[in-house]
Amino acid sequence: MLYNAFMASLNPGDEVVIPAPYWVSYPDMVLLAEGVPVFVEGREEHNFKLQAADLEKAITPKTKWVILNSPSNPTGAAYSWDEMKALTDVLVKHPHVYVMTDDMYEHLVYDGFKFCTPAEVEPKLFDRTLTCNGVSKSYAMTGWRIGYAGGPKDLIKAMGVIQSQSTSNPSSVSQEAAVVALNGDQSFLAPRNDSFKQRRDLVVGMLNDADGLSCLTPEGAFYVYPSCEGVIGKQTPDGKTIETDSDFVTYLLEGAGVACVQGEAFGLSPYFRISYATSEAVLKDACSRIQKACATLQGEARKVA
Ligand SMILES: Cc1ncc(COP(=O)(O)O)c(C=O)c1O
Incomplete structure (x- = not known):
């Protein structure tokens, strides 16, 4: 539901760049909002990660959003700081494009890998980045149904309007449990x-x-x-x-x-x-x-x- 709310910012015909392979729900969210998914296929030699040159090619005047998901479902691939910077450098050049970053697997990284997220790597993108996360994966709290997002004020306000008129129901009990998970001891x-x-x-x-x-x-x-x-x-x-x-x-x-x-x-x-x-x-x-x-x-x- 969190994700559908941001897609409500789409006008029919707006394009959304989705790196493939992708989490199965992204294209349908775009289609539901009458947007146009634009797929950019990853290559195995790059661990399936979106390359800056391919992103540049995919952006048109109609592009409204680019979706990033690191670490990824389904590949597990995650962008290093330098790999992310190469992508944010492209995005800086296209001020009409917003970025939705799905950071759901933020805490699930191995071998000392350092997670990073676009608004942190490139503060110039701060006003056009929607950073999404949730407690389902990191805290194994899938059944509590809590996701959350940070982004530009107007967008968050509009998402709040949609959420409040829909049946997503993040219950107060779940919200409290998520706060405890996020603020609690992370040593596990x-x-x-x-x-x-x-x-x-x-x-x-x-x-x-x-x-x-x-x-x-x-x-x-x-x-x-x-x-x-x-x-x-x-x-x-x-x-x-x-x-x-x-x-x-x-x-x-x-x-x-x-x-x-x-x-x-x-x-x-x-x-x-x-x-x-x-x-x-x-x-x-x-x-x-x-x-x-x-x-x-x-x-x-x-x-x-
Ligand atoms: C990349 C990604 N984003 C979001 C979600 C949504 O998680 P949930 O609906 O459990 O909060 C999932 C779940 O599989 C996922 O893999």
């Missing part, structure tokens, strides 16, 4: 990140040992976004050809009992997303099932265009 974050890092490394290692899969090591969140290009064109034991990442996740679900999400849903194929927000025992079991399922495929992979 570091040990929790240590165990997330171990799970990430376990999953990345096991996926890289699976025939036909390759997986980058992301900086944050609790997702990995492996490539399944090396299984496209192969045959399952019951004779079906894996044509797409959707075919592959269906095969994993039906043949191995492992649920993943196809890259198609996030706007970049042939990949799939795995969430490692579960125990090491479950992850080990799931990854060895994936390895077996990959080893069982027959035939040669074909190059994806």
Whole structure:
């Protein structure tokens, strides 16, 4: 709901730049507001991160917003200060463009990675940045339904008007719990990140040992976004050809009992997303099932265009 409220600032036909792969809800939010999503595909060689030159190319006189999400759902990739500065340098040159930054996974970063956010990296963007966050991920408080945002006064006022006339209902109990989470002792974050890092490394290692899969090591969140290009064109034991990442996740679900999400849903194929927000025992079991399922495929992979 928080996100829909800012999209109400769109006029029909306004363009919103969305780096792909993206969190599945962004394009629909834009479409609901009669805006036009403009997708910019990330490349594996850049850990799927938006590049300054690609951002520059995507901006037109009709661009109203650029959406950034770091660390990312679905890739876990996060922008370093320098990478973020390269993007904010582009945005500074286009004063008609606003930035929505979804910082939901701010506290889920590993290997000493330093999180940063656009308004901090480039104070010149302060008046046209909407910084969104929430307690769902960092504090494992998904069910409390609390998100929050900081941004230009007029925009926040307009969002408040929409929220107050809708059924989003952030209850007073949830609000109080979120305040306690945000102001309370944060010392649990570091040990929790240590165990997330171990799970990430376990999953990345096991996926890289699976025939036909390759997986980058992301900086944050609790997702990995492996490539399944090396299984496209192969045959399952019951004779079906894996044509797409959707075919592959269906095969994993039906043949191995492992649920993943196809890259198609996030706007970049042939990949799939795995969430490692579960125990090491479950992850080990799931990854060895994936390895077996990959080893069982027959035939040669074909190059994806
Ligand atoms: C990038 C991102 N933003 C926002 C959300 C929304 O979280 P919630 O609705 O639980 O607050 C999610 C949830 O998966 C997410 O991955």
